[in-house]
Amino acid sequence: MLWIALHLPLLSLESFAATLPHEAGEPPLALMDAHSILAVNAPARALGVQPGFKRATALALAPQLTLGLADPARDAQALTAVAHAALAFTPTVVIQPPSHANAEDAPHTVLLEVQASLRYFGGLPALQRRLKEALTPLGHRLHIVSASTPLGAALLARVQPRLDCADLAATARALARAPVWLLGPGRAHWEALQGMGLHTIDDLSRVPRDGLARRFGPVVLDELDRAMGRRPDPREPLVLPPTFDSRLELFARADTTEQLMHGAAVLLARLVAWLSAQHAFARRFTLVMEHEKRSRFDAPGSGITSLEVALAEPSRDSAHLLVLLRERLAQLQLPAPTLDLALRAEDIARRAPPNTELFPTPATEHEGLTRLIERLQARLGREQVQRLAPVQDHRPERATAWRTADAQMRPGRARNPAGGANDALSAARLVRPVWLFQQPELLTEREAAGERGPWCDGQPLLLLSGPERIESGWWDFDAIERDYYIAQLPGGALVWIFRERVPNAGATLNWFLQGRFG
Amino acid sequence: MPAMAVVAERQRPPPIRPESLHPTLWLGHQLARHADAAVATGFEALDAQLPGAGWPRRALTELLLPHPGVGEIRLLAPSLAATQRAGRLVMLFDPPASLSAGALAQLGFAVEELLVINSHNRARTRVTPGTDSLWALEQALKSGHVGAVLAWLPPRLRAERLRRLQLAAHAHDGPAFVLCDMSAAQRPTAAPLRLALRANGADALAVRVLKRRGPLLEAPLQITLPPVLSEVAQQRARAGVMPADAKANASTKPGSLHAATFVNLAAG
Numbered sequence: 001m002l003w004i005a006l007h008l009p010l011l012s013l014e015s016f017a018a019t020l021p022h023e024a025g026e027p028p029l030a031l032m033d034a035h036s037i038l039a040v041n042a043p044a045r046a047l048g049v050q051p052g053f054k055r056a057t058a059l060a061l062a063p064q065l066t067l068g069l070a071d072p073a074r075d076a077q078a079l080t081a082v083a084h085a086a087l088a089f090t091p092t093v094v095i096q097p098p099s100h101a102n103a104e105d106a107p108h109t110v111l112l113e114v115q116a117s118l119r120y121f122g123g124l125p126a127l128q129r130r131l132k133e134a135l136t137p138l139g140h141r142l143h144i145v146s147a148s149t150p151l152g153a154a155l156l157a158r159v160q161p162r163l164d165c166a167d168l169a170a171t172a173r174a175l176a177r178a179p180v181w182l183l184g185p186g187r188a189h190w191e192a193l194q195g196m197g198l199h200t201i202d203d204l205s206r207v208p209r210d211g212l213a214r215r216f217g218p219v220v221l222d223e224l225d226r227a228m229g230r231r232p233d234p235r236e237p238l239v240l241p242p243t244f245d246s247r248l249e250l251f252a253r254a255d256t257t258e259q260l261m262h263g264a265a266v267l268l269a270r271l272v273a274w275l276s277a278q279h280a281f282a283r284r285f286t287l288v289m290e291h292e293k294r295s296r297f298d299a300p301g302s303g304i305t306s307l308e309v310a311l312a313e314p315s316r317d318s319a320h321l322l323v324l325l326r327e328r329l330a331q332l333q334l335p336a337p338t339l340d341l342a343l344r345a346e347d348i349a350r351r352a353p354p355n356t357e358l359f360p361t362p363a364t365e366h367e368g369l370t371r372l373i374e375r376l377q378a379r380l381g382r383e384q385v386q387r388l389a390p391v392q393d394h395r396p397e398r399a400t401a402w403r404t405a406d407a408q409m410r411p412g413r414a415r416n417p418a419g420g421a422n423d424a425l426s427a428a429r430l431v432r433p434v435w436l437f438q439q440p441e442l443l444t445e446r447e448a449a450g451e452r453g454p455w456c457d458g459q460p461l462l463l464l465s466g467p468e469r470i471e472s473g474w475w476d477f478d479a480i481e482r483d484y485y486i487a488q489l490p491g492g493a494l495v496w497i498f499r500e501r502v503p504n505a506g507a508t509l510n511w512f513l514q515g516r517f518g
Numbered sequence: 519m520p521a522m523a524v525v526a527e528r529q530r531p532p533p534i535r536p537e538s539l540h541p542t543l544w545l546g547h548q549l550a551r552h553a554d555a556a557v558a559t560g561f562e563a564l565d566a567q568l569p570g571a572g573w574p575r576r577a578l579t580e581l582l583l584p585h586p587g588v589g590e591i592r593l594l595a596p597s598l599a600a601t602q603r604a605g606r607l608v609m610l611f612d613p614p615a616s617l618s619a620g621a622l623a624q625l626g627f628a629v630e631e632l633l634v635i636n637s638h639n640r641a642r643t644r645v646t647p648g649t650d651s652l653w654a655l656e657q658a659l660k661s662g663h664v665g666a667v668l669a670w671l672p673p674r675l676r677a678e679r680l681r682r683l684q685l686a687a688h689a690h691d692g693p694a695f696v697l698c699d700m701s702a703a704q705r706p707t708a709a710p711l712r713l714a715l716r717a718n719g720a721d722a723l724a725v726r727v728l729k730r731r732g733p734l735l736e737a738p739l740q741i742t743l744p745p746v747l748s749e750v751a752q753q754r755a756r757a758g759v760m761p762a763d764a765k766a767n768a769s770t771k772p773g774s775l776h777a778a779t780f781v782n783l784a785a786g
Binding site for chain 1: 584618717748751
């Protein structure tokens with residue numbers, strides 16, 4: 001058995017910082033519970049703020065300090081994301097539960113049993129490197145310790161940023177040097193243990209066990225034995241939830257897309273961790289934004305906007321997902337500032353991960369095209385990205401239909417050997433102009449060289465070919481009866497014009513411009 | 519001493535021709551060559567006058583038209599259809615009018631595989647017209663996955679926008695055509711190739727080369743396009759007369775309808 005413990009010493013601060021609007025530099029931050037400061041970051045420490053201070057003391061020292069309330073639920077969500085990312089490396093991932101003695105002291109540690117994964121990932125150093133890379137997007141400071149027992153690894157990770165214990169003996173040696181307060185109950189009895197001259201775990205294990213059990217209860221010895229591997233320590237591995245749902249309460253109300261994107265990026269990194277745990281790709285995800293109430297009479301559910309992003313090609317590339325989300329958010333007008341963000345995903349696709357290639361291949365080109373079309377659709381709207389479809393209709397306005405393009409559009413795919421509609425059109429050899437106006441343009445009729453004829457662009461037209469009579473469409477009440485001609489402008493450009501065959505209200509037969517030969 | 523000079527004269531190597539040193543070097547009276555093979559236009563007369571003997575890749579080609587419908591699609595169709603046959607995507611940006619699928623199919627296009635970006639029929643108007651389509655065009659050029667693009671630019675486009683597109687086109691492995699109004703001819707362009715198109719009789723096009731990497735071309739090129747008209751109609755166009763039957767038909771007054779004409783009473 002080889003356990004890796006990931007301890008996040010600054011988890012509470014980091015999960016608090018994620019809810020803040022993005023700022024340049026690192027502002028001084030501090031977390032507090034009801035009465036006193038619990039944790040401070042490095043800039044705040046430089047200003048002289050220490051954990052344990054009262055709120056007023058801290059603000060007197062550093063007026064620009066941002067104070068946040070500690071929130072175990074927020075920390076737990078961030079820790080769950082770390083556990084999800086770890087699930088991509090081994091099925092046995094455990095979130096270290098708080099010690100029995102003091103439940104409020106959360107260990108902020110994730111344990112991985114990696115003995116079976118070593119060979120696949122190419123040894124412990126390679127595995128740890130991959131693990132670090134996978135955890136980088138979540139943005140936490142990490143302590144990584146490997147040891148033979150889960151509790152031993154978890155305890156050592158709290159004091160050592162980096163340690164590898166190859167076997168049980170090395171684990172025991174490392175633990176022997178560790179301070180006694182590491183053991184959960186040890187902290188409660190710390191003063192008593194100090195008074196007895198017991199500083200390290202080694203000191204503790206030298207004194208008679210029955211006396212220890214009588215004075216401090218059986219829990220100290222139980223933890224010591226489990227850490228040393230003298231007592232079984234069964235763990236229940238974490239089970240991945242079937243749907244993803246993570247929320248982030250923003251510290252300040254977000255008015256701009258940029259502020260929203262900062263929070264959404266944190267949630268997307270968690271989504272990517274959840275996806276990579278099951279080697280899956282997201283087909284769609286939903287960002288739910290809860291807005292500030294405009295008045296207190298608003299119904300509770302009224303200030304919620306949900307933005308669903310659907311992908312043509314399932315993906316778990318956070319950069320691509322972020323671009324799509326940014327374009328969609330830029331289009332959206334939000335009714336009020338946002339207070340709370342949530343990201344949900346349940347529609348996923350499981351498939352083999354894409355190959356990484358040095359040189360472009362048709363597959364990468366296809367994927368690139370799909371992403372390009374997705375990006376265009378996200379920014380311009382689906383209805384702006386179109387393709388043409390021929391329709392079997394003699395009416396020129398109806399012979400071409402516009403369809404919304406599919407992002408999976410792949411050139412060369414639709415060409416079937418039988419030909420289909422394309423061939424039917426070419427076979428008819430109908431002469432049609434490329435530019436075809438949906439609304440025919442009325443042409444004026446004037447005298448030119450003693451003859452009345454249609455004029456276009458202030459120039460007389462010369463009829464060259466025709467008439468081609470089109471009478472069609474009585475069945476859907478849009479009947480046309482026209483004689484079409486190909487005509488030439490004096491410069492030589494060809495146009496397609498027609499004359500109505502049914503007189504209009506003024507009892508005249510008007511000329512219309514229908515198209516131009518491009 | 520004179521003898522030495524003669525020997526030196528004899529041993530002097532032949533003058534170095536700069537165009538033999540590097541593909542991007544050329545003299546002013548020569549046509550430039552490209553490192554990338556150009557895309558054949560399908561018209562021999564035009565190929566002979568273009569650097570690299572075809573439409574350039576990785577660069578914009580600017581075409582100036584007095585109005586849409588002078589034969590520009592027929593001029594570009596051979597190269598674009600060849601791009602489609604090679605299994606690559608052809609994208610159109612903001613075409614000025616609706617397109618006819620039948621006519622495009624006759625020109626050799628695979629109609630259903632053309633991707634058209636129509637940003638002007640968008641309900642929400644932006645501050646600057648065409649901003650969306652320029653953004654989309656730049657994305658398409660930058661991606662490098664599109665085979666060819668054909669874009670109708672908004673009038674009075676600022677020079678730096680075109681320059682930006684030209685820079686984006688470096689990543690684009692294929693021809694990129696931008697079509698502008700003829701009035702843009704007065705302004706300088708970032709595109710290395712600029713042509714002005716004008717109809718020159720039925721089914722013919724006069725192409726003036728306004729800018730190219732090579733010597734100035736004075737006379738416009740005469741290009742014969744794939745014909746729209748039948749033989750008879752072409753003769754009529756040359757003669758400049760109206761066909762007798764068309765004349766008769768065109769001068770038909772509403773009062774003298776043919777006996778077989780169906781009069782739609784409901785419409786009247």
